[in-house]
Every structure is written in structure tokens, then in C-alpha cells.
Amino acid sequence: MAAKAHREGMEVSIAVSHAVQLARAEAIAAYPITPQTHIVEHLSSMVANGDLEAEFVNVESEHSAMSACIGMSAAGARTYTATSSQGLALMNEILFITSAMRFPIVMTVANRALSGPLSIWNDHSDIMAARDIGWIQVFVENGQEAFDHSIMAFKIAEDYRVILPTIVNMDGFILTHVVEALEMLDQKTVDKFLPEYHPRFSLDPKRPVTMGAFAMPELFTECKMAHQVALTDAHGPILEIWKEWGKLTGRRYKPVETYRTEGAKVIIMMMGSLAQVAEVAVDAMRDQGIPVGLVKIRLWRPFPFAELRAALAGAELVVVCDRALSLGGAAGPVLAEVRSAMYPLAAKPHILGYTVGLGGRDVQPEVFEDLVQLAQAEVKQGPSQEFYIYGVRG
Numbered sequence: 001m002a003a004k005a006h007r008e009g010m011e012v013s014i015a016v017s018h019a020v021q022l023a024r025a026e027a028i029a030a031y032p033i034t035p036q037t038h039i040v041e042h043l044s045s046m047v048a049n050g051d052l053e054a055e056f057v058n059v060e061s062e063h064s065a066m067s068a069c070i071g072m073s074a075a076g077a078r079t080y081t082a083t084s085s086q087g088l089a090l091m092n093e094i095l096f097i098t099s100a101m102r103f104p105i106v107m108t109v110a111n112r113a114l115s116g117p118l119s120i121w122n123d124h125s126d127i128m129a130a131r132d133i134g135w136i137q138v139f140v141e142n143g144q145e146a147f148d149h150s151i152m153a154f155k156i157a158e159d160y161r162v163i164l165p166t167i168v169n170m171d172g173f174i175l176t177h178v179v180e181a182l183e184m185l186d187q188k189t190v191d192k193f194l195p196e197y198h199p200r201f202s203l204d205p206k207r208p209v210t211m212g213a214f215a216m217p218e219l220f221t222e223c224k225m226a227h228q229v230a231l232t233d234a235h236g237p238i239l240e241i242w243k244e245w246g247k248l249t250g251r252r253y254k255p256v257e258t259y260r261t262e263g264a265k266v267i268i269m270m271m272g273s274l275a276q277v278a279e280v281a282v283d284a285m286r287d288q289g290i291p292v293g294l295v296k297i298r299l300w301r302p303f304p305f306a307e308l309r310a311a312l313a314g315a316e317l318v319v320v321c322d323r324a325l326s327l328g329g330a331a332g333p334v335l336a337e338v339r340s341a342m343y344p345l346a347a348k349p350h351i352l353g354y355t356v357g358l359g360g361r362d363v364q365p366e367v368f369e370d371l372v373q374l375a376q377a378e379v380k381q382g383p384s385q386e387f388y389i390y391g392v393r394g
Helices: 012-022 037-049 062-074 085-100 143-158 187-193 217-233 235-249 274-287 305-311 333-342 365-381
Strands: 006-011 027-030 055-058 079-083 106-111 136-139 166-171 179-184 256-259 266-270 292-297 299-301 317-322 350-355
Touching: 006 012, 012 037, 012 106, 012 143, 012 166, 012 179, 027 037, 027 062, 037 055, 037 079, 055 062, 062 079, 062 085, 079 085, 085 217, 106 143, 136 143, 143 166, 143 179, 143 187, 143 235, 187 235, 217 235, 256 274, 256 305, 266 274, 266 333, 266 365, 274 292, 274 365, 292 305, 305 333, 317 333, 317 365, 333 350, 350 365
Parallel strands: 027 055, 027 079, 079 106, 106 166, 136 166, 266 292, 266 317, 317 350
Antiparallel strands: 006 179, 136 299, 256 292
8 A cells, every 4th residue: 555645846856855854864975066956955954953863064075075975874874965967077086986885875966967068957978977886876757756766765775685875866957946746755654664774884893894995906806796796686676675665655666667668669768857758759759650659767777688678679760869978989878778788689679879958958849759750761771970969050
């Protein structure tokens, strides 16, 4: 039976901060950067007002924020932070250390374009530059999903079968600064889902452990392989926890989700909030008798190979829409992953990729209709160029 919830209109960033409060985070270190500032700003107010019993550390940079999070997590605290764009880039060095040392820190990334030129608007270039940091990574489409996954992220990260840091990606401004009607849960319900945190390993003078040890070449590869196995094996526990959340709330999530893919010969594929814009385009093309569907990747790391292959079974053409460039290369990050995942199969569709919405460029439903027509023409005539950025002027 689904838990009782109350509906409330709320800015999505504030909803995420309430999710962190309901998760009973014990330690927060953060530095403000647009467009994630509202999250940690509200959390700092909660701590200052006594609404959240946690330690809030004001730091001088995002590099320091993640370093402080490592220290707090190592001491055994349930730890949270949030960042965006250049802040995530400044954290980069420490992000690899966080996951390699298996600290179950939860972080919200309000996705925003990386400079230059300077842009505060949304695309996925920040997280794609951090694709291989060894964290679990999830993409959400709307405020409700941002709230839900912010709570689930703690349970996933802290599961003894996982013990890995987790990122919840949500599009900057498109989600962070929008007010939505959300189903909020009470503290008792969340406490039932997310038990008190008991770290598997922590710094304690009475039980000494070594953290962050030096590794000679004879051991380094083995350590990285163990990390790879741990991240890959997290797939099962993630699905279990999502299923438990579904029973609790009635809201169910999958690593790869589909929209009107029954009988679809053409599949649009993407991640994030623009997937809901793509749904409008799919409806319009279906009304015209064009067999088009939509596939949305929710779980970015570990990558959902089996679910993706199942979702694309029967498709003749896949139109992958990236929101980041792989500069100097022909394929965007998502396109590269999809092609890699489908390559071993004997029967596979044509897979073409296009880049949309860079730096917050507006993407209307008609864009997806145009891309389907363009992809169909390229299948018949051959690719017109190695890569395609939609909406480039001139």
C-alpha cells in the first residue's frame, strides 16, 4: 500500500533540501554556485533554525567542499553536498578519491554548461566531463523525481552491498528554479524506508583502519578492478531499492524507461527534463501515423546495458539526443555509450546522434520532429557530416 502523502507547491530546489532533511543528513559541506545555491542555502537555514540536526560547514571552494565531505563521511556521518558546472569541475580531483575510498556521499548536481564562453544555463557538459569518476549517477526529469531520488540516493549509497557515492542529476533552472506540485512524505514514512546510518567503516581510535593508502603498481590495477566490479554490481541493489520505493509511494522507476515504444520503428533517446518535451513531439508524430517512440536513460552509471538492448529491440532507427559535445570527436557521450552497448548484437538499428540544447538553447517539440526527419534522410543518403549540432546559427 502506498504511503500517505500531502501535495504541496514548491520550488524543486527547496524540495530537494527537504528530501535531505527527511533523510536526516548529519553533515553538509557546500559552496554556492548558480543554479544549485537555493538547495544548500535552504539547508543552512534549516540547520541554523534547528530544523535539521546536522553540521553545516561553510567552505571557500567546491574542492574544499568535497574534501570536507570526505572527512565527515570518514568519521561516520551521513553526508551531503550539491554543486554545478565549474564547481563540479573544481571538485574533479577529489571526486575520484571519494569513490575509490568508498565514501557513500550523496550529491545533487544542478546540470549547467561549462565555460567558455561563460554560461549559467543548462546542458549536460558538466556531468559528462565527470562521467568516469566512479560514482553512481542518476538523471531525473521533473521535481517529483528529484525529491524521490534524493531520498533513495542515501539508501543506495549506504547499502553494504554498494558503499559508493551517488549523484542525482537535475537540469539547472529548467528544474531547480521551477515550482511544481509535489507529493511530499512525512518523517515517519521516510524513517521507515531509510534507517539510521551505521557506517561499515569509519575512523575510530578504538578500531584503527587505514584509509587512502598508497598502492604500488602491483596492486593499483586490482584496486581499480574491485571498484569497477563494485559499481557494476550496484545495479541489482539499485533496482531493489527503487522497487521498495515503488511499493511505498506508488512511484516506480526503471534504469531505462519508455514512452509509446510499442511498434515504434524510430526511437528518440535522451536523458533529463527535455524528455518530457520529446513526449509532446512523439504524440504529435504518432497522431500523424509515424511510428515513433521515446526511450529515456535514467541510470547513467552503472550503465544499463541489458535494459537498453531490450528497449531498442525491434527498432530500425535510434535518434540519440546529446546535451554535451565530445570536442574533437564524432560522437556525443550518450551516443558513444549507446553505440558501444549495441555493437555486439548481430541485429542492431541505425544509431545516429545529434546535439541539442547547449548552453540553455531552447528546444521545442518541433526540434525532435526535425531530427527524426533528418535522421531518416541520413539513413537513405548517408551521413551529411560527422557530427550535427541542432540550431547553430549561420
